[in-house]
Amino acid sequence: LIKKVYETKPVDQTVIVRGWIKSLRQSKKFSFMVVNDGTTQKDLQIIVDGTLGNYEEVVKLTIGSSVEVEGLLVASQGKQPVEMQAKRVHIYCLNAEDYPLQKKETSLEYLREIAHLRSRTNTFSAVFRLRHELAQATHQYFSNESFAYLHTPIITASDAEGAGEMFRISTLNLDKLPRGEKGAIDFKQDYFGRETFLSVSGQLEAETFAVGGLGRVYTFGPTFRSENSNTARHLSEFWMVEPEAAFFTLEDNAQLATGYVKHLIKHAMEKCGDELEFLASRYAPENLKTLEHVMNSPFEMVTYTKAVEILQESAKTHKFEYPVSWGMDLQTEHERFLAEVYFKRPTIVTDYPKDIKSFYMKLNDDGKTVRAMDVLVPGVGELIGGSQREDNYERLTKRMSDLKMDPTNYWWYLDLRKYGSVPHSGFGLGFERAVMYISGMTNIRDVIPFPRTPKNAEF
Numbered sequence: 334l335i336k337k338v339y340e341t342k343p344v345d346q347t348v349i350v351r352g353w354i355k356s357l358r359q360s361k362k363f364s365f366m367v368v369n370d371g372t373t374q375k376d377l378q379i380i381v382d383g384t385l386g387n388y389e390e391v392v393k394l395t396i397g398s399s400v401e402v403e404g405l406l407v408a409s410q411g412k413q414p415v416e417m418q419a420k421r422v423h424i425y426c427l428n429a430e431d432y433p434l435q436k437k438e439t440s441l442e443y444l445r446e447i448a449h450l451r452s453r454t455n456t457f458s459a460v461f462r463l464r465h466e467l468a469q470a471t472h473q474y475f476s477n478e479s480f481a482y483l484h485t486p487i488i489t490a491s492d493a494e495g496a497g498e499m500f501r502i503s504t505l506n507l508d509k510l511p512r513g514e515k516g517a518i519d520f521k522q523d524y525f526g527r528e529t530f531l532s533v534s535g536q537l538e539a540e541t542f543a544v545g546g547l548g549r550v551y552t553f554g555p556t557f558r559s560e561n562s563n564t565a566r567h568l569s570e571f572w573m574v575e576p577e578a579a580f581f582t583l584e585d586n587a588q589l590a591t592g593y594v595k596h597l598i599k600h601a602m603e604k605c606g607d608e609l610e611f612l613a614s615r616y617a618p619e620n621l622k623t624l625e626h627v628m629n630s631p632f633e634m635v636t637y638t639k640a641v642e643i644l645q646e647s648a649k650t651h652k653f654e655y656p657v658s659w660g661m662d663l664q665t666e667h668e669r670f671l672a673e674v675y676f677k678r679p680t681i682v683t684d685y686p687k688d689i690k691s692f693y694m695k696l697n698d699d700g701k702t703v704r705a706m707d708v709l710v711p712g713v714g715e716l717i718g719g720s721q722r723e724d725n726y727e728r729l730t731k732r733m734s735d736l737k738m739d740p741t742n743y744w745w746y747l748d749l750r751k752y753g754s755v756p757h758s759g760f761g762l763g764f765e766r767a768v769m770y771i772s773g774m775t776n777i778r779d780v781i782p783f784p785r786t787p788k789n790a791e792f
């Protein structure tokens with residue numbers, strides 16, 4: 334692997350590498366090929382002498398062709414500390430002439446149309462190695478904090494957010510499908526006669542394991558939302574990390590979230606320095622400095638009421654598209670203003686009005702606000718949403734009936750408030766938004782392998 338070559342730098346030794354040609358310069362006497370196998374940001378330069386046996390094939394190679402090269406590794410004055418002098422070149426596949434990634438720089442918009450090929454670019458291989466490391470860091474962090482990884486179901490009858498933004502599941506009735514005939518498929522059947530949906534969040538199921546069961550659990554899985562938002566930060570299918578802990582107050586929750594985000598940054602810097610540097614140089618020059626600062630300073634904490642005052646005061650000098658008043662949900666521009674312009678750091682907003690938050694959040698003594706928290710970060714806005722949960726049976730059932738929710742789908746959830754109920758809290762981090770934040774990429778479609786948006790489900 335080319336990653337191993339750079340880790341061990343076996344100078345003066347003969348090694349074999351396999352990969353794809355990134356760029357090349359050819360002449361009758363020499364060929365310079367730049368090769369990568371995807372395991373590292375660093376390409377390997379290979380020099381092929383014109384006297385090599387199959388040189389007439391080597392000069393026909395093109396960008397994107399796949400090769401195996403055996404050669405001598407030597408120290409180099411070039412961009413990388415080592416390069417290779419080829420002794421043997423085996424060609425797996427001479428790339429087809431209509432290869433869409435010939436040009437050095439291609440726009441991100443264009444690359445979204447060829448999502449099956451974009452991992453071959455430096456940008457996307459960097460983003461997805463980073464994404465992998467952030468997933469590793471997630472498991473590390475929660476495991477160290479004694480949280481057990483819980484796999485919650487994707488098929489469910491309940492709406493965890495109570496927002497009605499769900500995809501319904503129907504069964505393809507094969508009995509009624511005459512062979513070879515189109516248009517006769519019966520999609521009307523529900524999941525074995527029951528109305529079910531793709532999960533919007535694993536929270537409710539995670540709560541059942543946190544309270545009275547394992548104490549501390551986290552989920553990390555795909556979640557689905559049918560909201561028709563075509564923005565740079567919304568997907569119909571995204572991955573969410575949701576810890577849930579018994580005996581946790583909102584303050585404990587905020588501390589856990591702060592520690593988690595800082596751990597993600599620290600791990601990324603340790604494992605993906607080359608990737609972060611490359612992405613910063615191309616898309617966000619200040620990114621590394623900013624991340625370092627975030628890692629080493631406390632997050633801001635402010636109540637919703639105070640945040641609204643700040644925004645109203647700031648509206649005198651800063652132009653917002655939407656006016657702010659107590660009781661309304663903050664828009665992305667407000668979230669970003671608070672984190673980016675006003676506090677200049679990740680900001681945790683707490684105690685939102687109950688009417689703009691989900692049914693399960695714990696009511697404050699004022700009867701108007703709930704123990705909610707959103708973590709807002711520069712460049713992205715809302716990265717995390719969480720809360721202390723309502724643990725009182727009467728108050729929760731009253732809230733659900735005020736919202737005209739059907740309790741039949743939630744009886745099991747209500748049981749938790751009867752059997753050994755305790756204060757407990759949790760949050761959900763949008764994994765793609767975390768990748769955006771740390772990579773500096775500005776469109777959520779560019780940090781998930783195959784984005785699912787209202788306009789895209791092709792491949």
Ligand code: 4AD
Pocket residue numbers: 493494533534535536558566567568569571573575576715716717718719720759760761762763764765766
């Ligand atoms: O704020 P949300 O809706 O909270 C929940 O789902 C809770 N049940 C979490 C919990 O307490 N266990 O979503 C949590 C996070 C958001 O802060 C955002 O980062 C991300 O999930 N998110 C989305 N990411 C991409 N596309 C969407 N459509 C998203 N909706 C939410």
Ligand code: MG
Pocket residue numbers: 715717718
């Ligand atoms: Mg939210």
